Amino acid sequence: MSATVAPGPRDTRYPPGARAGSPVSRPAGARRRPGRLVPTAVLLLGAVYCLLPVAWVLVAATKSGRELFSTFTFLPGSGFADNLTDLSAYRDGVYWRWMANSAFYSGLGALLSTAVSALSGYTLAVHRFRGREAVFNVLLAGVLMPPVILAVPQYLLMAEAGLADSYLSVLLPSILSPYGVYLARIYAAAAVPADLVEASRMDGAGEWRIFRAIALPMMLPGLVTVFLFQFVAVWNNFLLPYIMLGDDEKFPVTLGLYTLLQQGSNTPALYTLVITGALLAIVPLIALFLLIQRFWSLDLLSGAVKS
Amino acid sequence: MTRRGGASAGPRRAPYVFLLPGLALFALFFALPIGYAVFLSFRRVEVEGLGLGSGAREEVWAGLANYTAALGDSELLAGALRVLGYGAIVVPAMLGAALLFALMLDADRRGRRETWLRGFSRLAIFLPYAVPGVIAALLWGFLYLPDVSPFHHALGAAGLPEPDLLDGGPLYVALANIAVWGGTGFNMIVIYTSLRAVPTEVYEAARLDGCSQWQIALRIKIPMVVPSLVLTFFFSLIATLQVFSEPTTLKPLTNSVPTTWSPLMKVYQDAFVKGDIHSAAATAVVIAAVTLVLSFGFLKAANSRTKQQGATR
Numbered sequence: 001m002s003a004t005v006a007p008g009p010r011d012t013r014y015p016p017g018a019r020a021g022s023p024v025s026r027p028a029g030a031r032r033r034p035g036r037l038v039p040t041a042v043l044l045l046g047a048v049y050c051l052l053p054v055a056w057v058l059v060a061a062t063k064s065g066r067e068l069f070s071t072f073t074f075l076p077g078s079g080f081a082d083n084l085t086d087l088s089a090y091r092d093g094v095y096w097r098w099m100a101n102s103a104f105y106s107g108l109g110a111l112l113s114t115a116v117s118a119l120s121g122y123t124l125a126v127h128r129f130r131g132r133e134a135v136f137n138v139l140l141a142g143v144l145m146p147p148v149i150l151a152v153p154q155y156l157l158m159a160e161a162g163l164a165d166s167y168l169s170v171l172l173p174s175i176l177s178p179y180g181v182y183l184a185r186i187y188a189a190a191a192v193p194a195d196l197v198e199a200s201r202m203d204g205a206g207e208w209r210i211f212r213a214i215a216l217p218m219m220l221p222g223l224v225t226v227f228l229f230q231f232v233a234v235w236n237n238f239l240l241p242y243i244m245l246g247d248d249e250k251f252p253v254t255l256g257l258y259t260l261l262q263q264g265s266n267t268p269a270l271y272t273l274v275i276t277g278a279l280l281a282i283v284p285l286i287a288l289f290l291l292i293q294r295f296w297s298l299d300l301l302s303g304a305v306k307s
Numbered sequence: 308m309t310r311r312g313g314a315s316a317g318p319r320r321a322p323y324v325f326l327l328p329g330l331a332l333f334a335l336f337f338a339l340p341i342g343y344a345v346f347l348s349f350r351r352v353e354v355e356g357l358g359l360g361s362g363a364r365e366e367v368w369a370g371l372a373n374y375t376a377a378l379g380d381s382e383l384l385a386g387a388l389r390v391l392g393y394g395a396i397v398v399p400a401m402l403g404a405a406l407l408f409a410l411m412l413d414a415d416r417r418g419r420r421e422t423w424l425r426g427f428s429r430l431a432i433f434l435p436y437a438v439p440g441v442i443a444a445l446l447w448g449f450l451y452l453p454d455v456s457p458f459h460h461a462l463g464a465a466g467l468p469e470p471d472l473l474d475g476g477p478l479y480v481a482l483a484n485i486a487v488w489g490g491t492g493f494n495m496i497v498i499y500t501s502l503r504a505v506p507t508e509v510y511e512a513a514r515l516d517g518c519s520q521w522q523i524a525l526r527i528k529i530p531m532v533v534p535s536l537v538l539t540f541f542f543s544l545i546a547t548l549q550v551f552s553e554p555t556t557l558k559p560l561t562n563s564v565p566t567t568w569s570p571l572m573k574v575y576q577d578a579f580v581k582g583d584i585h586s587a588a589a590t591a592v593v594i595a596a597v598t599l600v601l602s603f604g605f606l607k608a609a610n611s612r613t614k615q616q617g618a619t620r
Binding site: 070157176264 | 319321322323325326328329330332333335336337339340341343344347404407408410411412414415422424425427428429430431432434435436437438439440441442443445446447449450454455456457460488491492545548549551552555556559560571574575578579584587588591592594595598599602
């Protein structure tokens with residue numbers, strides 16, 4: 001595969017998808033029971049540790065303000081419906097507005113990001129042109145750039161352009177993801193055969209048509225991964241909205257909950273709202289995560305690791 | 308080669324057209340801000356008289372003054388040392404746990420399907436990846452609060468002393484725990500995926516030679532996944548240097564997290580609370596430079612080691 005660029009020779013040896021199903025040999029009578037218990041026990045311990053805060057927030061969201069500080073941590077309370085009503089009623093339902101904002105920033109941001117990553121990654125993998133490596137290296141250097149050196153001047157520039165404290169100020173900087181471009185390039189190199197592109201050219205297909213009709217469908221599984229990565233990254237981003245936004249009508253849910261927690265140090269009654277809000281904020285992400293983890297292209301991830 | 312109209316660019320022009328959106332975004336949201344930060348870091352505000360009126364505040368060149376101030380700042384140094392201590396807990400604990408879990412997932416692999424308990428555990432350990440850092444810090448923060456915490460409850464019931472998890476030395480562990488909780492699963496998956504890439508025959512051969520599971524893990528599996536360990540270490544290191552949201556979230560729950568706990572928090576504090584964007588820019592550039600030097604130094608060292616190993620094989 002002459003189009004493989006970034007990954008080393010190791011990568012071409014295992015094209016995506018070929019890894020999981022390596023040939024299997026099973027010598028007779030090789031079963032050893034005790035040897036299998038220890039790994040499972042260790043993994044279960046890890047699972048319990050990782051589920052502990054999630055279990056706690058499930059229980060704590062059912063407690064009334066009084067019960068939160070007086071009853072045992074994992075003893076369910078009686079106030080879930082009240083908490084939900086209070087949270088929805090808080091400042092005319094600003095919480096749901098935060099959730100909608102988060103969905104907007106993450107959904108649209110990840111979609112645009114995936115589109116840009118796909119186009120750039122495909123071009124860098126399939127096309128031969130002068131300055132290709134330079135472009136790739138410059139884009140990649142963006143991965144190493146700490147967000148802080150970007151965020152402060154980004155804010156000042158946004159303010160200069162009159163965009164500070166606007167939806168665009170959070171959306172626009174989230175679109176270009178160097179990591180997304182990198183993944184898309186690896187995936188395009190592996191999934192789009194150079195011969196096919198060449199043949200389509202011979203048949204007179206335009207470059208845009210080749211990308212849209214031929215390359216894009218082949219890259220789709222990898223692009224799902226890029227989309228999910230970016231969706232989670234934007235949903236979880238705190239620094240950027242924290243710096244850009246002042247008006248809490250535009251806050252994503254992470255920032256909204258943070259300000260609520262901050263006020264909670266003066267008014268502990270808000271704590272139950274924070275906890276209920278935290279539970280509701282992770283439900284969509286966890287649901288999404290469970291739903292799509294089957295399609296999550298982890299072989300692509302390992303491809304990224306190899307190079 | 309036929310071309311239809313002017314809309315579809317030919318193969319020679321096409322790559323540049325296709326890269327335009329990405330490059331434009333890069334110029335606007337990466338290159339320009341970086342350049343602007345560097346520019347700001349060499350400037351300062353000169354105040355004339357009382358600083359009132361429109362002409363009283365003037366931006367002038369400051370030379371390296373902001374940099375000498377940033378490098379000599381004891382608060383920044385203290386923050387850097389705190390993050391160093393924090394990273395010394397996070398990175399080994401997180402990668403150690405991730406490697407352990409990955410090896411356990413891969414243990415005794417003979418082409419059998421994953422048991423449901425292991426599948427469940429794998430998902431559960433990966434789950435925190437989907438939880439935003441702010442919410443993770445919030446959940447753990449409540450679990451650290453004496454009145455809510457099950458740890459305090461258990462220690463109290465056993466009649467043992469209850470340490471304050473949000474102060475002093477335990478605070479580092481408490482903060483590190485949040486990062487370990489959030490990051491172990493992702494790193495586990497990366498390492499596990501590269502473990503699965505090792506052909507089963509290699510293990511069968513080792514087993515026939517009389518290697519135990521333990522020896523196979525130590526002598527074959529771990530050396531095989533060194534590249535992915537290098538990568539996960541690299542990303543963990545960068546993430547650690549940039550810790551911001553977790554300590555910021557814990558701040559309302561305790562008095563022991565100062566506003567300049569990590570270098571990034573100091574940049575925020577300088578820029579938006581004190582309103583001194585010039586020294587904030589200088590500090591940000593210093594942090595970026597340190598990050599870049601560490602990253603490239605590390606990648607170079609890792610690369611030359613891999614090459615050496617390749618040469619001796």
